[in-house]
Amino acid sequence: MSGVKIFMSAVGDDPSQEVVVETRPKTKRPPLYKVMLLNDDFTPMEFVVLVLERFFSKNPTQAFEIMLTVHKKGLAMVGIFSHEVAETKVSQVMDFSRRHQHPLQCTMEKN
Secondary structure: OOOOEEEEEEEOOEEEEEEEEEEOOOOOOOOEEEEEEEOOOOOOHHHHHHHHHHHHOOOHHHHHHHHHHHHHHOEEEEEEEEHHHHHHHHHHHHHHHHHOOOOOEEEEEEO
16 A cells, blocks of 8 residues: 555544544646647748648647647747647657648647
């Protein structure tokens, strides 16, 4: 029973009537990571919209707005995920971009 504390205490003044109380350690939520797209001067806007729809489940309007943010501000956060999911999304976007010969960059950072 690692991590479980057991306390025994007498009920009233009678030590023969002990109550066992267990406390479990609180589990910590895993850290979350922001996934971001970075602007470049070569990747077509339509391709960025496609990536947002395909890998981040954005509807066309959301995808277009995020693409404009990437274009105007240089980068945009596209989602917050667990480490494994964020890592997978970054890898998928980078692989997809390379296969289509675009230099689109996707990164992740701790939230």
